Amino acid sequence: MDIGEDRVIALVDMDCFYVQVEQRINPELKNKPCVVAQYKTWKGGGIIAVSYEARAHGVSRNMWADDARKLCPDLQVARVREAHGKADLTPYREASVEVIEVMSRFAVIERASIDEAYMDLTGSVQDRLKHMSVQDITPQQLKSTYTQGFPQTSTSDPSEDARRLRGLQQWLERLSSSGQSSRAELCLTVGALIVEEMRAAVEEHTGFRCSAGISHNKVLAKLACGLNKPNHQTVLPLGSVPELFSTLPIRKIRNLGGKLGTSVKETLGVENIGDLTQFSKVQLEQHFGEKTG
DNA sequence: AATCGGCACACT
């Protein structure tokens, strides 16, 4: 994995996207435990998207709707429409285009799936840095941002958001006082600023909420995005990677969620991604292709 | 027959 890059990469992921689309069509479903299911006949249909309220009851993707109702009696079930016997995803594809259009005003985007897109913010960040400095960045501009690895001291905070804010303040403080090697971190922070604005624009124009990760490459951005969902974004600086990796199961890294991940784990006898640092690139290449760099 | 089916990709 290419670390040590100057790039700023973001991954934006719509929160339970199909559910949000159905909730926009039928506002009664908003703020309720809710799923989207397809094909009614077998056990009530298979669930393909789950609201966070429903997740709290243990409902998950790939469950049968009938089984989910047992976990969550007041579950709302929206149905995917069918056309000639097949599930018709057109409404979600159209909603996806709406989102992409708004995001494209901020940077060149790379669509990764119906509900995910990567963006290279390197250029936008450089431009922005010409008219501003660290002191111009305030916590108010980063109101949904987490900075992974901060606060560094484990403090008892009154709420989750109080802790987030404490971490953010610590991060900004460190950024303005440490002169040199923090250039990359400053770039990530400006990237986070842009992503805050972009996500606000997406919600304003489409009504849809999303989460995001901001880091130096696609794998790290994707990982960061998953750390604080829904409706939040996470900056993952290089300095916070070792601690995060030391307890991160291999399968959490994109593309290692299946057989490859299991074989890495079994062949090398390790649990966490961080454990891989003890092997040389040559060692990894002789076991697996030239894909694991 | 029952966790769909489509898409992207790596490899051969």
Added chain:
DNA sequence: TAGTGTGCC
């Protein structure tokens, strides 16, 4: 180049 396997949503 086409066909297969994998991974993800």
